[in-house]
Amino acid sequence: MLRIGLTGGIGSGKSTVAGLLAARGARVVDADRIAREVLAPGTRGLAAVVEAFGADVLTRDRALDRPALAAVVFADPGARRRLDGIVHPLVRARAAELVAAAPPDAVVVQDVPLLVETGQAASYDLVLVVEADPATRLRRLAGRGLSEDDARARIAAQATDEQRRAVADVVLDNSGTVEQLEAQVDRFWAERVAPALG
Template identity: 75%
Template sequence: MLRIGLTGGIGSGKSTVAAMLVARGAVLVDADRIARAVLEPGTSGLAAVVEEFGEAVLAADGSLDRAALASVVFADPAARARLDALVHPLVRERAAEAIAAAPADAVVVQDVPLLVETGQSAAHDLVLVVQADLATRLARLADRGTTEADARARIAAQASDEERAAVADVVLDNSGTRADLEAAVEAFWRERVAMRG
């Protein structure tokens, strides 16, 4: 099994790279998707978040109101740390189960937005970082309906490009076209993944 840790800041195009790797045969373990699953209605994760942050983080239907929770934790580093302490262990446990279920010869890509922040780089055979310049990231986030102020706050709350590059085995620049990115992913797969087979 080859374990690749995939990370990058919000708006960098990490999910696009993940999809390109899956198209080449990788098994994807998506931390964001797992984080959503462990906070579904009826889960112990959601109950713990409500106990910590109150009923105000719930939507009318009993699901997590992500915007309400984000407004609390992105403005307060201590609140974000409390949330992380509740959610990260659940995500890691579920991710470990998914990796254990993958075939022994699989290329497993763990899409972990906070790989650097949570100190998980050493758990991977390769760390692949996706970067894009700030203007490109802000434009992508604006296209998703994120205000510039919110986008800048989320970017500031994450590791810097320099911190990510410091743990990277490979850095892919995604400031150009999709074709440029596709070519970079193909080169990575050919040079760092296929050659191991």
Template identity: 80%
Template sequence: MLRIGLTGGIGSGKSTVSALLAERGAVVIDADRIAREVVEPGTPGLAAVVEAFGEQVLTADGSLDRPGLAAVVFADPAARKRLDGIVHPLVRARSAELAAATPEDAVVVHDVPLLVESGQTGSYDLVLVVQADLETRVQRLVRRGLGEADARARIAAQADDEQRRAVADVVVDNSGTEAELAAQVDRFWAERVEPAVG
């Protein structure tokens, strides 16, 4: 099994790279998707979040009020650390379960937005970092519905490009076209993945 840690800042296009790798046969384990699963109604994760932050983080139907909680934790580093302490261990445990269920010869891509911040880079055979210039990332986030100030604050709350490059085996730049990005992913697959898996 080849374990690849895929990371990149918010708005960098990491999900696009993840999809391109899946097209080439990789099994993708998406930490963002798992992070949503572990705090669904009725889960111990949601109960722990409510215990830490109060009932005001719930919507009327009892599900997590993600925008409301995000507004709290992005404005308060201690609150974000408290939330991470609840969610990250649950995500890691579920990711390990999913990885254990894959075939022994699989290429497993762990799509982890906060790979650098959570200190997990040593857990992978290869670390692939997706980068894009700041203004491109801000524009993408604004198109997704964030305000510009909120987009910049979320980018600033994460590791910076230099910190990600320091742990990367390979960096792909997603500031250009989709075709340019796909060509970089093809090169990564041919030069780093195929030789490693035979």
């Protein structure tokens, strides 16, 4: 099994790269998707979040109100650490189950936005970092409905490009076109993935 850790800042295009790798046969384990799963209504994860932050982080139908929770944790580093302490262990446990279920010859890509921040780089055979210039990231985040202040706060709450590069085996630049990104993914697959598979 070849385990690839995929990371990059918010708005860099990790999801696009994950999709391109999946199209080439990789199994993608998405930490954000798992985080939604472990905080779904009725889970012990959601119960722990409500215990830590109160019922104001719930919608009327008792689901997690993500914007309300984000408003709390992105404004307060202590609150963000508390949330991370609840969510990260649950996400890691579920991700480990999904990886264990993959066949021994699989290419498993773990899409982990906070890979650097949580010190997980050494857990992977390869670390693949996706970057995009700040203006491109801000434009993409605005397209998702985030205000510029909110987008800048989220970017500032994550590792810097320099910190991600320090653990990267390969860096992809996603400031250009999808075709340019695809060419970089093809090169990564040919030069780093295919040889490792034998």
